[in-house]
Amino acid sequence: MDTKKKFNLSLGQLTIPIIAILILVVFNLIRDPSFFSIGITQNNDGNSVLSGNLITVINGASELAILAMGMTLVTAACGGQDISVGAAAAIAGSAFVKILKSGDSISVGTVILAFLFACVVAMIFGAFNGTLVAVFKIQPMIATLILYTCGRSIAYWINGGATPTVQSSIITAIGGFIPGIPVPTPVLIVVIVAIIFKLVFHFTSLEILTQSVGINGSAARLNGINSTFIKLLSFIVLGVCVAVAGCIGVSRLGLINHETLLIDIEMDTILAVAIGGNNLGGGKFKISGSIIGAYVIQMLTITLYAMKVSSTDVKAYKAIVIILLVVIGSPVVKAKFEKLMTKLRSGKAKETVKGAE
Amino acid sequence: MKRAKTLLLVFTLVMSMVIACACDSKKSNDGNGSNNNTANTSNTSSAKIKVGVVNNPPSESGYREANVKDMEAVFSSANGYELKTAYSLKNDDQLQAAQGFITEGVDYLLISAAETTGWDEVLKKAKEAGIKVFLFDRMIDVDASLYEAAVVSDMAKEGETAVNWLLSQNLPEYKVIHIQGAMGSDAQIGRTGALDEQFASGKMTKVVQQTATWDEAEAKKIVESVINSGEDFNVIYAENDGMAKGAVAALDEAGITHGVDGKVIVMGFDCNKWALRELLAKKWNYDGQCSPFQAQIISDIIQGKKSITDKKIINEEKGFDAKTLTQADIDTYGLGE
Numbered sequence: 001m002d003t004k005k006k007f008n009l010s011l012g013q014l015t016i017p018i019i020a021i022l023i024l025v026v027f028n029l030i031r032d033p034s035f036f037s038i039g040i041t042q043n044n045d046g047n048s049v050l051s052g053n054l055i056t057v058i059n060g061a062s063e064l065a066i067l068a069m070g071m072t073l074v075t076a077a078c079g080g081q082d083i084s085v086g087a088a089a090a091i092a093g094s095a096f097v098k099i100l101k102s103g104d105s106i107s108v109g110t111v112i113l114a115f116l117f118a119c120v121v122a123m124i125f126g127a128f129n130g131t132l133v134a135v136f137k138i139q140p141m142i143a144t145l146i147l148y149t150c151g152r153s154i155a156y157w158i159n160g161g162a163t164p165t166v167q168s169s170i171i172t173a174i175g176g177f178i179p180g181i182p183v184p185t186p187v188l189i190v191v192i193v194a195i196i197f198k199l200v201f202h203f204t205s206l207e208i209l210t211q212s213v214g215i216n217g218s219a220a221r222l223n224g225i226n227s228t229f230i231k232l233l234s235f236i237v238l239g240v241c242v243a244v245a246g247c248i249g250v251s252r253l254g255l256i257n258h259e260t261l262l263i264d265i266e267m268d269t270i271l272a273v274a275i276g277g278n279n280l281g282g283g284k285f286k287i288s289g290s291i292i293g294a295y296v297i298q299m300l301t302i303t304l305y306a307m308k309v310s311s312t313d314v315k316a317y318k319a320i321v322i323i324l325l326v327v328i329g330s331p332v333v334k335a336k337f338e339k340l341m342t343k344l345r346s347g348k349a350k351e352t353v354k355g356a357e
Numbered sequence: 358m359k360r361a362k363t364l365l366l367v368f369t370l371v372m373s374m375v376i377a378c379a380c381d382s383k384k385s386n387d388g389n390g391s392n393n394n395t396a397n398t399s400n401t402s403s404a405k406i407k408v409g410v411v412n413n414p415p416s417e418s419g420y421r422e423a424n425v426k427d428m429e430a431v432f433s434s435a436n437g438y439e440l441k442t443a444y445s446l447k448n449d450d451q452l453q454a455a456q457g458f459i460t461e462g463v464d465y466l467l468i469s470a471a472e473t474t475g476w477d478e479v480l481k482k483a484k485e486a487g488i489k490v491f492l493f494d495r496m497i498d499v500d501a502s503l504y505e506a507a508v509v510s511d512m513a514k515e516g517e518t519a520v521n522w523l524l525s526q527n528l529p530e531y532k533v534i535h536i537q538g539a540m541g542s543d544a545q546i547g548r549t550g551a552l553d554e555q556f557a558s559g560k561m562t563k564v565v566q567q568t569a570t571w572d573e574a575e576a577k578k579i580v581e582s583v584i585n586s587g588e589d590f591n592v593i594y595a596e597n598d599g600m601a602k603g604a605v606a607a608l609d610e611a612g613i614t615h616g617v618d619g620k621v622i623v624m625g626f627d628c629n630k631w632a633l634r635e636l637l638a639k640k641w642n643y644d645g646q647c648s649p650f651q652a653q654i655i656s657d658i659i660q661g662k663k664s665i666t667d668k669k670i671i672n673e674e675k676g677f678d679a680k681t682l683t684q685a686d687i688d689t690y691g692l693g694e
Contacts, residue, residue: 044609051611053585060578128372131365150376162693165631176610253573253606257599260572305582311567312540
C-alpha cells in the first residue's frame with residue numbers, strides 16, 4: 001500500500017498515462033506475446049530496418065506525438081484547444097509539396113526550403129488562430145473552427161485540385177528510413193522535437209510563463225507578463241509542430257491528399273493531451289504526459305488492428321477505452337480514490353495500534 | 358501596445374481575405390452553374406450543333422476533371438459543335454442552368470445530375486421544345502421517354518472486370534488483403550461485390566477485409582498489421598490508387614516484393630496518371646477505371662454513327678495490366694497530372 005502511494009506521488013500527473021500503457025502491454029502479453037517481437041528486415045531499398053508491431057506503434061504515433069506537444073502548450077496557455085491542426089497540416093503539407101514540385105529535381109536544399117516555407121505558412125495560420133484567441137478573446141474552439149472548416153479547401157486550392165505525388169529518395173528517407181539507420185526517421189524527428197522543447201523550457205522561462213497565464217491570465221498580466229503574447233506564441237509554436245507533422249505525413253507516402261492527410265487527428269491530439277493528465281482548462285502541464293498519451297492512443301489502435309477488429313468498429317472500441325481512462329483520471333474519481341486510501345490507511349494504523357496494545 | 362493591436366487586427370483581416378479567396382476560388386468553380394458559363398461559346402457558325410452540358414464541377418474529383426475535359430475535347434468546334442457548359446454540385450443550380458439552355462435553344466442537352474429527383478418538369482419542357490436529352494454518368498428518376506439515352510457506368514462491372522483479370526492470372530492460391538473505400542459509397546459497393554463473391558465461393562481466401570475510408574495512411578496501417586501478424590498473402594486489392602500506394606509503402610518497408618515478377622500482386626482503381634506510371638514501372642499489376650469518357654458515345658449517336666438499341670448504355674470499363682500498358686494509354690486514359 002505504501003509503495004503504491006509513493007508510486008502515485010512520484011509520478012503525479014503521469015500516473016494515468018503510464019498505467020494505461022502498462023495495461024495495454026500486459027493485455028497484449030496475455031493475448032499474444034509475439035506482438036512485441038522486433039525483427040530486422042531488409043526493406044525494398046536494401047536497408048536493414050527494424051520491424052514489428054512496437055515499431056509500427058512508435059513510428060505511426062509520430063505525427064500525433066508532435067502535434068500533442070504543441071497542443072499541450074496551447075491548452076495550458078489558453079485553456080482551450082485548437083481543432084484545426086488536421087486542416088492546417090493539410091495546408092502545410094500542400095505548401096511543402098508545392099515547393100518540392102516547383103523545380104525539376106529535388107535536392108536536399110529544395111527539401112529544406114520547402115520545409116521552411118511550410119513552417120512559415122503554418123505559423124501564419126497559427127498566428128491567425130492565436131490572434132483571434134489572444135487579442136479578440138474568442139474561445140479557442142470557436143476561433144479554430146474557422147480554419148477547421150475551410151482549411152482543407154485552402155489546401156485544395158494550393159494543390160490545384162489534384163493529389164500531387166512527389167518521387168524522391170530524400171522524401172522517402174524522411175517518411176521512412178535513412179539508409180544505414182534502422183530506426184524510422186519520423187521517430188527520430190519526434191525525439192528531436194522533444195529535445196528542442198526540453199531545451200527551450202530549460203533555458204527560457206516559457207514553461208512558467210505559460211502556466212501562470214493559463215492559471216490566471218489577469219493575475220499574470222498584473223505581474224508584468226504579457227499574456228496576449230504568450231497565448232499568441234503558443235499558437236505559433238503549435239503552427240511549427242503542425243508543419244513538421246504535415247511534412248512527415250506527406251513524406252510517408254510521397255503524396256498529398258488534402259482530404260485525407262492526417263484526417264481526424266485533431267481529436268486524437270486533444271485526447272492525447274487529456275490522457276496525459278493535463279488540465280484541459282489550462283494551467284499546469286506536462287509535455288511528457290501528452291507524448292505518452294499519443295503512444296497510448298496509437299498502441300490501442302494497433303492492438304485493435306492486430307486483433308482484426310473491423311476498422312469501422314475500431315473507433316467505437318477506442319471510445320470505450322478512452323472514456324474509462326478519462327473518467328479514472330478525472331479529479332472526482334481521484335479525490336474519491338485518495339479518500340479511500342487514507343481511510344484504509346487509518347484503519348490499518350488503528351489495527352496496528354490495537355495490536356500493540 | 359496599441360499599435361501592435363492595430364497591426365494584429367490588420368493581419369487578421371488579411372488572413373480572412375486569404376480564406377475568403379480560397380473559398381471563393383472553389384466557389385467560382387462550383388458556382389459557374391448559376392451564371393451559365395458561355396465563355397467557350399462561339400456564335401460564328403450557325404451550322405454547328407448546339408450542345409448544352411449540365412455537369413458537376415471539375416473540382417469534385419479527378420474523375421470529374423477527366424469527364425469535363427473529355428466533354429470539351431469531343432464537343433469542340435473543330436468537331437462541329439457549339440458547346441455551352443454549366444457546372445454545379447447543387448441540383449437547383451443545375452435545374453436552372455438546364456432551363457437556361459432550353460430557353461437559349463440548344464439542340465442537345467446532356468445532363469449528369471447532382472440528385473436523381475426533381476428533373477421531370479425540365480425534361481418535359483425540353484421535349485416540348487424538341488431538344489433531345491442525354492444522360493451521362495448518372496441516372497435520373499424520370500420516365501425513360503423523356504430522354505434519348507443514358508450512358509452510365511456499372512460500378513459492379515468495374516469490380517467484375519478487375520476480379521476476372523485477377524482470376525486470369527491463374528495463381529495457385531489467392532490470399533487477398535482487401536482494402537475498402539468509404540463504406541456505402543457507390544464505388545466501394547461496386548468494387549467490393551465481385552471480390553466478395555470469390556471469397557464466398559472459396560476460390561480466394563480473405564486474409565483481411567478492412568475499410569480505410571479512402572485514407573492512404575490507414576491503408577498502410579492495415580497492411581502493416583497483417584505483415585506484423587506474420588500471415589501470408591499474395592494479393593492486395595485496394596479500392597483506389599491512394600490506398601494502393603499506402604499498402605505498397607508498407608510492403609516496401611517490410612522488404613516484400615510486389616508488382617510484375619514480385620511476390621504480391623498490387624491492384625488499384627481510378628487510373629490516376631501517377632498510378633499508371635507505377636504500373637509502367639512494373640511495381641503494380643493492375644489498375645481499374647470507372648470510365649469518365651462518355652462523350653464519344655453520345656457524339657456518335659448524335660451524328661448517327663451509332664444506333665440506340667437500349668436506352669441504358671453501359672459504358673465499357675477499362676482495366677490496365679502492367680504487362681500491356683503503354684505510355685500512350687497513360688496519356689489518353691490517365692487522370693490528373
